[in-house]
Structures are given as structure tokens and as C-alpha cells.
Amino acid sequence: MIVDFPTAALPYGVFSQEHRRPRLGVGVGTRIIDLDQAATTGRLTSVDPSLLTTGRLNELLAAGRPTWEALRSELLAKVPTGELGDGREQSGVNMHLAWEVADYVDFYSSRHHAENLGRLFRPNAKPLMPNWLHMPVGYHGRAGTVVVDGTPVVRPSGQHAVDGTIVFGPTNRLDIELEIGFVLGGPTVAGSPVQIGDAADHLFGVVMLNDWSARDIQAWEYQPLGPFLGKSFATSVSAWVLPLQALESVRVAGVEQTDPVPKDYLQSDTPWHLELQLEVWMRPAGTEEATKIAAVSSVEGLYWNAAQQLAHLTVNGASIREGDLFGTGTISGPEPEQAGSLIELSMGGTQPFQVGGQDRTFLNDGDEIILFGKAVTEHGDIPLGPVSGVIQPGRH
Amino acid sequence: MIVDFPTAALPYGVFSQEHRRPRLGVGVGTRIIDLDQAATTGRLTSVDPSLLTTGRLNELLAAGRPTWEALRSELLAKVPTGELGDGREQSGVNMHLAWEVADYVDFYSSRHHAENLGRLFRPNAKPLMPNWLHMPVGYHGRAGTVVVDGTPVVRPSGQHAVDGTIVFGPTNRLDIELEIGFVLGGPTVAGSPVQIGDAADHLFGVVMLNDWSARDIQAWEYQPLGPFLGKSFATSVSAWVLPLQALESVRVAGVEQTDPVPKDYLQSDTPWHLELQLEVWMRPAGTEEATKIAAVSSVEGLYWNAAQQLAHLTVNGASIREGDLFGTGTISGPEPEQAGSLIELSMGGTQPFQVGGQDRTFLNDGDEIILFGKAVTEHGDIPLGPVSGVIQPGRH
Numbered sequence: 012m013i014v015d016f017p018t019a020a021l022p023y024g025v026f027s028q029e030h031r032r033p034r035l036g037v038g039v040g041t042r043i044i045d046l047d048q049a050a051t052t053g054r055l056t057s058v059d060p061s062l063l064t065t066g067r068l069n070e071l072l073a074a075g076r077p078t079w080e081a082l083r084s085e086l087l088a089k090v091p092t093g094e095l096g097d098g099r100e101q102s103g104v105n106m107h108l109a110w111e112v113a114d115y116v117d118f119y120s121s122r123h124h125a126e127n128l129g130r131l132f133r134p135n136a137k138p139l140m141p142n143w144l145h146m147p148v149g150y151h152g153r154a155g156t157v158v159v160d161g162t163p164v165v166r167p168s169g170q171h172a173v174d175g176t177i178v179f180g181p182t183n184r185l186d187i188e189l190e191i192g193f194v195l196g197g198p199t200v201a202g203s204p205v206q207i208g209d210a211a212d213h214l215f216g217v218v219m220l221n222d223w224s225a226r227d228i229q230a231w232e233y234q235p236l237g238p239f240l241g242k243s244f245a246t247s248v249s250a251w252v253l254p255l256q257a258l259e260s261v262r263v264a265g266v267e268q269t270d271p272v273p274k275d276y277l278q279s280d281t282p283w284h285l286e287l288q289l290e291v292w293m294r295p296a297g298t299e300e301a302t303k304i305a306a307v308s309s310v311e312g313l314y315w316n317a318a319q320q321l322a323h324l325t326v327n328g329a330s331i332r333e334g335d336l337f338g339t340g341t342i343s344g345p346e347p348e349q350a351g352s353l354i355e356l357s358m359g360g361t362q363p364f365q366v367g368g369q370d371r372t373f374l375n376d377g378d379e380i381i382l383f384g385k386a387v388t389e390h391g392d393i394p395l396g397p398v399s400g401v402i403q404p405g406r407h
Numbered sequence: 408m409i410v411d412f413p414t415a416a417l418p419y420g421v422f423s424q425e426h427r428r429p430r431l432g433v434g435v436g437t438r439i440i441d442l443d444q445a446a447t448t449g450r451l452t453s454v455d456p457s458l459l460t461t462g463r464l465n466e467l468l469a470a471g472r473p474t475w476e477a478l479r480s481e482l483l484a485k486v487p488t489g490e491l492g493d494g495r496e497q498s499g500v501n502m503h504l505a506w507e508v509a510d511y512v513d514f515y516s517s518r519h520h521a522e523n524l525g526r527l528f529r530p531n532a533k534p535l536m537p538n539w540l541h542m543p544v545g546y547h548g549r550a551g552t553v554v555v556d557g558t559p560v561v562r563p564s565g566q567h568a569v570d571g572t573i574v575f576g577p578t579n580r581l582d583i584e585l586e587i588g589f590v591l592g593g594p595t596v597a598g599s600p601v602q603i604g605d606a607a608d609h610l611f612g613v614v615m616l617n618d619w620s621a622r623d624i625q626a627w628e629y630q631p632l633g634p635f636l637g638k639s640f641a642t643s644v645s646a647w648v649l650p651l652q653a654l655e656s657v658r659v660a661g662v663e664q665t666d667p668v669p670k671d672y673l674q675s676d677t678p679w680h681l682e683l684q685l686e687v688w689m690r691p692a693g694t695e696e697a698t699k700i701a702a703v704s705s706v707e708g709l710y711w712n713a714a715q716q717l718a719h720l721t722v723n724g725a726s727i728r729e730g731d732l733f734g735t736g737t738i739s740g741p742e743p744e745q746a747g748s749l750i751e752l753s754m755g756g757t758q759p760f761q762v763g764g765q766d767r768t769f770l771n772d773g774d775e776i777i778l779f780g781k782a783v784t785e786h787g788d789i790p791l792g793p794v795s796g797v798i799q800p801g802r803h
Contacts, residue, residue: 113551119632140631142627145573150547150634151639153547155510155726155727156726168600170538179671201641228723232538232542232544234538235525235536236544236629238546238632239512245597274566274575326564327563327564327624328640328801329551329552329636329639403598
């Protein structure tokens with residue numbers, strides 16, 4: 012999908028043409044500029060060329076924040092002047108997963124979503140678990156099945172309950188989760204937590220993220236060790252990684268946390284929420300046009316921010332590696348049309364919603380989902396790369 | 408730790424000497440033979456030398472089962488004759504993590520352990536969740552914190568309850584989990600499950616595994632998304648990876664599964680349990696000698712076997728990558744002294760046990776844990792490499 016990036020965005024991506032190897036690039040307008048070539052021909056001088064010539068972001072991620080800032084400054088200076096060339100139209104290249112994912116963690120940081128899901132999964136209990144307001148609850152997902160925008164998603168099979176009987180077969184409740192993902196770099200050593208004040212040293216950039224979910228498989232398997240096969244078949248991320256520096260002007264404080272006040276390691280005076288406008292679009296199977304089915308602001312949707320999530324993730328001394336990824340968790344607002352998942356939009360599958368003249372609760376084979384995000388600034392919008400996927404029938 | 412390997416074992420490991428780069432080797436007696444050198448000098452001809460010269464097992468893992476079998480046949484022929492040289496004494500080399508871990512999954516496949524933990528964590532409910540007898544319940548752990556035998560483990564800090572109040576600080580209930588790990592290869596493509604009959608194409612070898620656990624952190628965080636920081640600080644594996652072919656003679660059927668009968672995808676006529684004798688030893692802080700504190704047979708301890716675990720892990724279409732690792736989950740038997748964790752040995756921390764003249768419930772700083780495993784065959788014992796770790800005080 013073609014995106015028009017202002018020069019204030021300059022997201023990174025990995026592209027290839029025909030049979031050539033994947034190369035690191037930077038997006039501007041509807042074009043992508045070849046950073047690999049710019050590095051090897053000496054037109055980029057702020058960083059070691061070897062960081063830009065591996066066809067993936069990992070080496071740049073490992074280099075750390077001073078290097079990230081030096082490169083971005085040089086790109087902000089040289090891209091607009093045409094010094095790095097005109098690049099290629101996005102329409103003429105293939106986009107790849109921009110980095111090799113090390114570990115993938117998914118949080119659960121939208122209070123509205125956690126309460127909505129709690130009501131659906133545990134109707135006879137309090138919707139929020141006792142720990143939820145004390146910490147950004149999260150878990151590890153499967154890094155090896157993180158795929159790039161546009162990758163088809165095969166409907167997963169698994170055990171699930173149908174009318175009280177446990178059956179094996181394709182999921183009947185295939186869902187999405189609207190999330191923002193954070194790509195990490197600047198590795199740490201085991202035993203040394205990232206202090207919340209140092210979070211910016213490790214938060215390289217953001218992606219749009221769709222954490223596909225099979226709700227019936229998840230409901231049967233998730234106790235006591237959490238989601239597993241209901242999630243691990245696929246997680247889609249945008250092809251573009253937007254550097255965090257591009258979002259400086261939309262950093263805000265977020266909701267005040269007073270009951271309870273978080274532990275010291277989760278406290279920071281720095282505004283760490285990102286004010287992003289997020290949208291879920293669906294193109295139903297057999298139709299040509301996509302329709303917006305939900306929209307939410309990330310600030311309205313999220314209780315915990317990325318710096319808190321990173322501080323929590325490492326507070327036990329767990330080290331991070333370049334290429335680690337974490338998701339915010341599904342972002343939902345208080346209103347029904349602000350839901351970041353279909354299980355919320357359809358009230359647990361009980362109330363179909365209309366899209367393109369069709370009824371839906373969960374996803375049909377052939378349906379396409381596209382997640383969009385953007386920062387609205389006084390100098391214009393800064394889009395995140397979208398993330399899309401079409402559902403393919405399960406294989407048996 | 409020096410291990411004396413019979414020629415029927417021939418485990419793989421990665422070693423280095425002084426300042427030289429890590430190299431792939433194979434263990435025999437108390438020595439390690441340099442496979443990197445054997446490959447580059449043309450003395451190993453069954454596989455492409457590039458698979459053996461990267462200082463890690465991943466390339467061999469990717470090559471698949473016919474390659475694994477060809478190499479093992481050649482090693483079984485050439486190691487005993489001395490054709491590959493005498494190698495170096497283990498005492499003179501450093502051992503490294505033998506492969507780069509892709510995704511790490513931990514199962515929960517010991518019925519005795521699951522029931523013991525269920526009673527401790529949920530005293531007012533049935534110890535086994537309704538799903539437990541239907542599927543090998545599991546979850547994803549942190550691949551980036553898998554460390555090799557001998558790596559010190561820093562005591563993790565985190566949120567946990569003390570007398571009903573949530574505090575932040577070093578864990579008071581640092582525990583171990585006695586497990587066997589399986590190292591995977593022969594990658595698959597997304598959407599295509601591994602059929603249980605094809606499990607041997609992907610199960611390369613076994614390691615001893617200690618899934619260190621902070622029980623108080625785990626108890627507070629684990630609902631509803633499962634264990635996270637209570638586990639993610641460290642998982643230790645043996646330096647030696649024993650090829651599955653070395654354990655052919657100890658493959659047995661395991662416990663009959665009749666109530667319920669598992670779904671088709673979990674059924675196999677092939678005996679897939681491994682009869683391994685496992686032991687937990689502890690060397691208390693300030694002492695010189697380690698003492699055996701628990702012993703259990705893996706067959707007695709495990710309800711689900713490795714082929715079932717692999718079939719389950721991929722039945723939703725999740726792809727596997729070379730270097731994926733999964734653990735069996737803590738292996739405990741029915742008797743108190745067959746417990747694979749301290750929380751079981753100490754009855755939830757209420758009944759200290761004696762070791763080296765000291766009382767213990769959970770681990771003190773300075774304590775060392777060593778897990779041993781072996782297959783007892785009519786031709787002698789085949790040891791798994793041990794896995795050990797010393798607890799270091801937490802950093803603040």
C-alpha cells in the first residue's frame with residue numbers, strides 16, 4: 012500500500028526490486044530512498060556504512076541512540092535537498108519485514124479493552140484483575156510468526172468449545188487487535204533493568220501492529236499460563252518503522268495514575284504517551300472497497316505508556332536485544348465504535364455489525380483488515396505505515 | 408563441569424580456547440573434538456563444511472534430518488578410530504550456548520507438578536484446569552535470556568505481595584524447575600502444522616533445562632496472561648545438546664491417555680517418551696559440597712511427550728525456525744522427594760528441607776543448583792550435559 016510521507020516522518024523500511032537482495036531505505040513522499048547505496052557511495056557519512064548495508068535494521072538498532080540521532084539528523088538535512096537521490100516509487104518495489112524480531116512481548120495496557128474482555132471471558136468476576144492497575148500486565152508472544160504488512164493469514168485450527176463440547180477444527184472466532192508496536196535497540200546486560208528515565212535510549216521506533224487472535228482457541232487454552240495458540244499463528248506489523256523522534260510533538264502525559272500510584276520504577280515526569288489517531292478498516296470478502304469500522308485515539312485508549320512498559324519488562328533484570336518488539340495491547344476507547352477488536356465491536360459475537368452491506372461478528376475467509384495510524388501535528392499529519400492482511404482458508 | 412561421554416552419546420557443543428572464536432565440537436570421553444577443523448580440513452565429508460563452521464548449531468539445525476543422520480553416522484564411524492583427532496580436554500576450554508535460540512516455549516506436562524502447583528496457587532479450586540488433560544498446555548518464554556550452564560543468575564526484583572501488601576523488591580521465593588529441553592530444526596512454513604508422525608524430522612536433540620522462577624512475582628502477575636517477569640530473567644540450558652538418535656533405546660510409550668482420549672492430531676503409535684533419570688543437586692551458599700535433593704524419572708513425571716508437544720505447538724499453523732527450543736515443564740513424580748521444584752519440596756515454602764546442614768525453602772544468594780540427567784541403557788549410561796547456576800544478589 013502506497014503511503015505519502017512528509018519529510019518530518021522519514022520512516023525506515025526494507026525493500027527489494029525484482030530479483031535483487033533486500034535493501035534498507037527511507038520513505039519520503041511516495042518514494043523510498045536507498046540507504047544501502049547512499050552508505051556505500053559515501054553520501055551518508057554520519058554512521059558506519061556497515062550499519063546500513065545488511066538488508067535489515069538490526070545493526071542500526073544495536074548501535075544505540077546517539078547513532079540513531081546522528082543518522083536522522085543527516086537524513087533530515089540531505090533527503091529534502093535531493094543529495095541522496097530521488098529514490099524509487101513505492102509502487103515499484105516489494106516491502107519486507109524491516110528487522111529480524113528478537114523477542115516479542117504483548118502488553119494489555121488499554122483499560123477499556125481489559126475491562127471489555129474481562130466481562131466477556133469472566134462474566135461472573137470483576138472485569139479487571141487485582142494486578143492490572145499496579146503494573147502493565149504482559150506476556151511473551153511468538154517472534155517467529157511476526158510478518159510484514161500484506162502477508163496473508165491462514166485461518167488457524169485448534170481445540171475449542173462448540174456448544175459445550177471440545178472439538179478440533181478451524182477457529183470460528185478469528186479476530187484482530189489494533190495495537191502500536193515498539194521496536195527496541197541499544198541492548199542491555201542481564202541483571203540490569205532499564206531505568207524509566209533511560210527509556211528513550213532503547214525505544215527506536217513505532218509500527219502499526221495487528222495481533223490476530225482466535226478467540227475460541229484462546230478461551231479454552233488460556234488458563235493458567237495465558238494465550239498461546241490463539242495468538243501464535245501470526246502477528247502483522249507495518250513495513251515502515253517510524254523513528255520515535257518523528258513523534259516528539261505528539262508526546263503527552265496521558266491519564267493520571269493515582270489509585271494506586273504506581274511503584275517508583277514506573278514513575279516518570281516525562282510525557283510518554285503518543286497522541287496517535289488509529290483506525291480499523293475492513294474490506295469484506297468478495298468486495299472491492301474497505302470501510303472504516305472503528306477509530307480511537309491511542310491516548311484515550313492506553314493507561315500505561317511505552318516507557319512504563321519497557322521499565323516493567325526489564326525490572327527483573329531481563330536483558331533486551333536489538334530487534335525486540337513489544338505491542339501496547341489492543342487499544343480501545345470507552346465507546347463501542349472505539350473498539351480495537353471485533354469481539355468488542357460485536358459484543359462477544361452476539362451483535363453483528365454491518366460492513367459493506369454484509370453482517371460480521373468475526374472474520375470470514377477472504378476478509379481483509381487494514382489498520383491505519385497517524386499523528387496530527389500543526390505542520391501536517393505524520394502517517395504510520397499501515398498494516399493489512401487477508402484471511403485465507405485453513406489447511407487440513 | 409566435566410562430563411565423561413561414551414561414544415554412544417556424541418553430544419554437540421560449542422567451545423573456545425583463550426581468545427579464539429567459538430567453534431562447534433562433539434564430546435567423547437572427557438574431551439571435545441573440533442568439528443569446525445575436521446570440516447575445513449576435509450576429514451568430515453558427509454555434510455557441507457559451511458554447516459559446521461559458524462560457531463553455532465543453527466546452520467546444522469536448518470539443514471534437516473537427513474543431514475543430521477548423515478553427520479551422526481560419520482561421527483559414530485570416525486570418532487572412535489581417532490580419525491578426527493584426539494580433541495581437547497573439556498577442562499581446558501570454555502563452553503558457550505550451543506545455538507542461537509529462536510523462540511522458546513515452555514510446556515506444563517507433568518501431571519504431578521500441575522496438580523501440586525494448582526493446589527498451591529489456587530487452593531480453593533480443582534488443581535487441574537479443565538483443559539489440562541486435553542492438550543499439552545504451554546506458553547512462550549523469553550528466548551533472549553536463555554543462558555548456558557554455569558552462567559550466574561542475578562536474583563530478580565519485582566512486585567509481589569508481602570503480608571497482603573504489594574511491595575517492590577528482590578524476590579523472596581526464588582525457585583528452580585527441573586526440565587528437559589528440545590532443540591528444533593528443519594523449519595516449516597506458516598500455515599502448515601507438523602504432523603505428529605513427522606515429529607522426528609524436527610526434534611534435533613535434548614538439553615537439560617532449569618526454568619528459574621520467582622514464585623512471588625509469578626503469583627501476583629500471572630492472571631490472566633500467564634507467567635512473565637517471574638520467569639523471563641533467566642532460563643539455563645546445558646552446554647551439550649544430545650542428538651535424539653542417542654536416546655533411541657530409551658524411548659517408551661508413557662502413561663496411557665484414555666480419559667479423555669486426545670484429539671487425532673495428538674495421537675501416535677510411536678513410543679515418544681524418553682526414559683531419563685533426572686536429579687536435582689544443591690550446593691548451599693558457603694559450602695563446598697553439593698547434595699542430591701530430588702530425583703525423578705521423566706517417564707513417571709510426564710503425561711505429554713515431545714511429539715505431542717510439537718504437534719500441539721504447530722497445529723494452529725505456527726511455523727518453527729531452526730533454533731526453536733521448548734521445555735517439558737517441571738518434571739515431578741508422585742512422591743515428595745520426586746519434586747522438580749523447591750516450591751513442591753518445601754510444600755509451598757511452609758516446610759523447610761535440610762541440605763548440607765542448612766534449612767532451605769527457596770534459594771539463598773550464593774546457592775548453586777545443578778541438574779543432572781542420564782539414560783540408563785544395557786550398554787551403559789548416556790549422560791545429558793548438566794546445567795548449573797549460582798544465585799547472585801539482586802542489583803538496585
